[in-house]
Amino acid sequence: MGKITLKSVRKSFGETHVIPGIDLDINDGEFVVFVGPSGCGKSTLLRLIAGLEDTSAGVIEIDGTDATALPPAKRGLAMVFQSYALYPHMTVRKNIAFPLKMAGLDQAEQDRRVTHAASILNLSSYLDRRPGQLSGGQRQRVAIGRAIVREPSAFLFDEPLSNLDAALRVSMRQEISELHQSLKTTMIYVTHDQVEAMTMADKIVVLNAGRIEQVGSPLDLYRSPANLFVAGFIGSPKMNFIAGAEAQRQGCATLGVRPEHIDIAPDGPWQGTVGLAEHLGSDTFLKVDAGALGTLTVRASGEVTLSHGDKIRLQPQPDKIHRFDTDGKALR
Amino acid sequence: MATKASRSAARLMMAPAVILLLGWMLVPLVMTLWFSFRTYLPLRGGDQGFAGFDNYVRFVTSSAFWPAIGATLTIVLGALIITIVLGVLLALLLDQPMWGQGIVRILVIAPFFVMPTVSGLVWKNMFLDSVNGLFAQVARMFGATPVEWIIDQPFASLILIVSWQWLPFATLILLTAIQSLDREQLEAAEMDGATAWKRFWHIILPHLSRAITVVLLIETIFLLSIFAEIKMTTAGAFGTKTLTYLIYQRVLESQNIGLGSAGGVYAIILANIVAIFLMRIVGKNLDR
Numbered sequence: 001m002g003k004i005t006l007k008s009v010r011k012s013f014g015e016t017h018v019i020p021g022i023d024l025d026i027n028d029g030e031f032v033v034f035v036g037p038s039g040c041g042k043s044t045l046l047r048l049i050a051g052l053e054d055t056s057a058g059v060i061e062i063d064g065t066d067a068t069a070l071p072p073a074k075r076g077l078a079m080v081f082q083s084y085a086l087y088p089h090m091t092v093r094k095n096i097a098f099p100l101k102m103a104g105l106d107q108a109e110q111d112r113r114v115t116h117a118a119s120i121l122n123l124s125s126y127l128d129r130r131p132g133q134l135s136g137g138q139r140q141r142v143a144i145g146r147a148i149v150r151e152p153s154a155f156l157f158d159e160p161l162s163n164l165d166a167a168l169r170v171s172m173r174q175e176i177s178e179l180h181q182s183l184k185t186t187m188i189y190v191t192h193d194q195v196e197a198m199t200m201a202d203k204i205v206v207l208n209a210g211r212i213e214q215v216g217s218p219l220d221l222y223r224s225p226a227n228l229f230v231a232g233f234i235g236s237p238k239m240n241f242i243a244g245a246e247a248q249r250q251g252c253a254t255l256g257v258r259p260e261h262i263d264i265a266p267d268g269p270w271q272g273t274v275g276l277a278e279h280l281g282s283d284t285f286l287k288v289d290a291g292a293l294g295t296l297t298v299r300a301s302g303e304v305t306l307s308h309g310d311k312i313r314l315q316p317q318p319d320k321i322h323r324f325d326t327d328g329k330a331l332r
Numbered sequence: 333m334a335t336k337a338s339r340s341a342a343r344l345m346m347a348p349a350v351i352l353l354l355g356w357m358l359v360p361l362v363m364t365l366w367f368s369f370r371t372y373l374p375l376r377g378g379d380q381g382f383a384g385f386d387n388y389v390r391f392v393t394s395s396a397f398w399p400a401i402g403a404t405l406t407i408v409l410g411a412l413i414i415t416i417v418l419g420v421l422l423a424l425l426l427d428q429p430m431w432g433q434g435i436v437r438i439l440v441i442a443p444f445f446v447m448p449t450v451s452g453l454v455w456k457n458m459f460l461d462s463v464n465g466l467f468a469q470v471a472r473m474f475g476a477t478p479v480e481w482i483i484d485q486p487f488a489s490l491i492l493i494v495s496w497q498w499l500p501f502a503t504l505i506l507l508t509a510i511q512s513l514d515r516e517q518l519e520a521a522e523m524d525g526a527t528a529w530k531r532f533w534h535i536i537l538p539h540l541s542r543a544i545t546v547v548l549l550i551e552t553i554f555l556l557s558i559f560a561e562i563k564m565t566t567a568g569a570f571g572t573k574t575l576t577y578l579i580y581q582r583v584l585e586s587q588n589i590g591l592g593s594a595g596g597v598y599a600i601i602l603a604n605i606v607a608i609f610l611m612r613i614v615g616k617n618l619d620r
Contacts, residue, residue: 085514087535088539098521
């Protein structure tokens, strides 16, 4: 079981209101990703759920019982830290067994669970090494192993991949997703990387300045962002925002079109000059100077051979245009 | 770029410092070695020629030798245990966020800057004195008979004084070690269900092991040669004659430079054995 409910949870450090009030339901077995720019309060929110910080107001319920005042160890949650937080003087085996030892399990049960976790995470041949002798990815797996053995009702991940190199990050991302598939345990994952959020989440919570901007599945957020912030944060490269006359003509304050939803067409309504062209092989990203519309990013196929200074016409896909009012809210 | 010319220039420029240091160390060492093989009684005939190993044999077979070793070990071990245990506790305390942290930390270092002679005198006259001392006043306030600290508890008194002097050193080194501990490790242990005591025992203490060894090494080397505190308080009476004090007595009170020098050579050997032994422990710790 791992249903977590936040009811008007607030957190202030002195006069600074880091989280001015959040309501959120996390269902059992869900993979929830908190995403937002740095300083948006996502890590603080995770630490509030973990019990490492005390809430200033509000209620945190875990499986229907009020856990607001419970110490971290009593909440039945396991956390994987950004720095992995492995105990450097203990072997991998002792690191993984530490929570079991603290819980007072007998040696045989400890060994059984450590062996099991090690086999899931491909750590069996490293059990007698110390963390200092492991690579980044292996340390990450040990940290996850230490979380798994406790059989928690939910896992909390605090930017666990940010210390890994790009290639390793992709493979660890897949490993964590697979782990979630096989364990079916609730996971809450904090990241500032929207790619991680999009690829891993069942449900994304977009945070900005301590407030929830939007909650939804990755494709919901991609297809119908609720406001300018979410529209700009989700999706890579960023959505193009167009203000001014063109937006007014379409009856809104700001117009949003994703780079992949602009086609290069000889009879398109928008005209521009190609600035930078990034040829990635599979795709080509074009920065197009479109006069009054501003600079637009356009994603074209890898076959496009346009280069600096070429004049082109652009056609936005009419059903993929997002319109926002003066407050930045989406018009539907 | 270290060319041949610049390397020899560097050597040339370092030479005065190296020669000065070597001379500073070697001249007294050679003199001690030389005198230790001589019969040299300044007030009873002066230098009377070679004595072979007589001085060395006499020094260790003297009835004062083994008690002196015992006294040295008692004071060193007592002070080590107190400074390390209290040092860890004080470091934990000072690590807590509190109002006026900066000032408190400076105050904690203060005893380290007091000269040993001064602290010996201050402790003897202001705290331990059985008539005017603070401890005696407190004892009388409760209607108890004041303890004659220096006479009845000479080792406790000395260990108290020396520990008071060295506690700041231990506290400072251990405090910086505690501050270098990754907070996430403690939080992870807290999530893992470790109580405050278990976090201390399983996480903080192992993290401190290297700093503790360093404190142990440095303090041992300095404590083996404490002298001023003893001179100022018991003056070697009541069984508190340490190896250093015994050597001082042989040279200055018995006016037997040969015998004292032999004792000095023993002290050098002893200090080096401790140093090598402890260096190995530190080296092992640093390898991890």
